[in-house]
Amino acid sequence: MDITLFDWIAQRLESGGSVHRIWPLTGGVSAQVMALEIACSDSRLRRCVVRQPGAINRQIQSQRVLDEFHLLEVLSKAGLAVPEPLVVDEDGSYLVTTFIESEPLDAEVDFCRAARMMATQLTQIHQLDISQLGGLKSHAGLALPGPFSDESLEESRIRTVLERTWPPSMNPSVLLHGDFWPGNVLWNQDAIAAVIDWEDAVLGDPLADMANTRLEILWAWGLEAIHAFTTTYQNLNPQMNYRSLPIWDLVAALRPTGKLDSWGLDASTEERFRQRHWWFVQAATAALQTDPDGL
Numbered sequence: 001m002d003i004t005l006f007d008w009i010a011q012r013l014e015s016g017g018s019v020h021r022i023w024p025l026t027g028g029v030s031a032q033v034m035a036l037e038i039a040c041s042d043s044r045l046r047r048c049v050v051r052q053p054g055a056i057n058r059q060i061q062s063q064r065v066l067d068e069f070h071l072l073e074v075l076s077k078a079g080l081a082v083p084e085p086l087v088v089d090e091d092g093s094y095l096v097t098t099f100i101e102s103e104p105l106d107a108e109v110d111f112c113r114a115a116r117m118m119a120t121q122l123t124q125i126h127q128l129d130i131s132q133l134g135g136l137k138s139h140a141g142l143a144l145p146g147p148f149s150d151e152s153l154e155e156s157r158i159r160t161v162l163e164r165t166w167p168p169s170m171n172p173s174v175l176l177h178g179d180f181w182p183g184n185v186l187w188n189q190d191a192i193a194a195v196i197d198w199e200d201a202v203l204g205d206p207l208a209d210m211a212n213t214r215l216e217i218l219w220a221w222g223l224e225a226i227h228a229f230t231t232t233y234q235n236l237n238p239q240m241n242y243r244s245l246p247i248w249d250l251v252a253a254l255r256p257t258g259k260l261d262s263w264g265l266d267a268s269t270e271e272r273f274r275q276r277h278w279w280f281v282q283a284a285t286a287a288l289q290t291d292p293d294g295l
Contacts, residue, residue: 062092
């Protein structure tokens with residue numbers, strides 16, 4: 001990223017401001033994410049985050065940057081825990097948001113408690129009035145036809161089951177984060193400080209979000225945590241029809257197919273992911289065998 005862009009952003013956010021420090025932030029895959037610390041004229045130091053879309057599909061990514069800026073405006077005004085949008089380039093080449101102070105969860109933390117907090121946060125997202133989100137796309141669903149490319153994760157078996165059960169019965173559409181997992185939640189003193197990375201947000205069945213989060217929590221925190229997350233979410237949303245959850249679980253299980261071995265995981269972590277993925281698929285298919293329409 002050109003240093004002159006940082007200078008321009010610093011001056012736009014703070015009259016007389018200048019770049020004090022710049023450093024990369026980890027976790028970005030489709031974008032370059034940098035932290036910018038601005039030296040203000042009154043001796044304050046102000047931090048913000050600057051994100052630029054990657055070179056692949058730049059036009060599509062740029063539009064997503066613009067969409068994310070407008071979505072963050074709505075979410076911030078609604079009081080959700082998100083970074084406040086500050087500046088966006090008119091062609092979507094960068095997005096500037098507030099810097100959220102955060103720290104990683106301690107290894108000794110109660111992960112079941114953290115999972116319950118994530119369920120509460122996801123409920124707040126799903127309960128947002130979507131009438132404010134007229135420009136947001138609807139969930140496109142699943143393109144079931146496709147090559148069986150990853151038998152190490154039982155892709156053909158998953159697709160065969162989905163072909164028999166698709167499409168699922170649908171709940172009323174809500175705002176979906178699209179990638180709600182522990183890595184997109186910022187924590188501060190074991191509490192949720194903010195939910196980040198809204199570039200995949202769409203409207204759709206809340207079970208699509210729930211299923212993705214279930215698999216991610218299983219990977220990160222284990223069986224007890226996935227049960228804590230699921231029970232809490234269901235208790236907070238008793239009006240929802242959960243019969244199709246195993247179907248959405250299988251859709252979520254397709255996400256890592258053909259990709260898992262490229263995530264840069266160490267051998268033991270990758271093996272753990274594969275074992276837990278196998279359990280996740282087994283549980284979903286067993287539920288569908290008990291009730292072909294869902295749970």
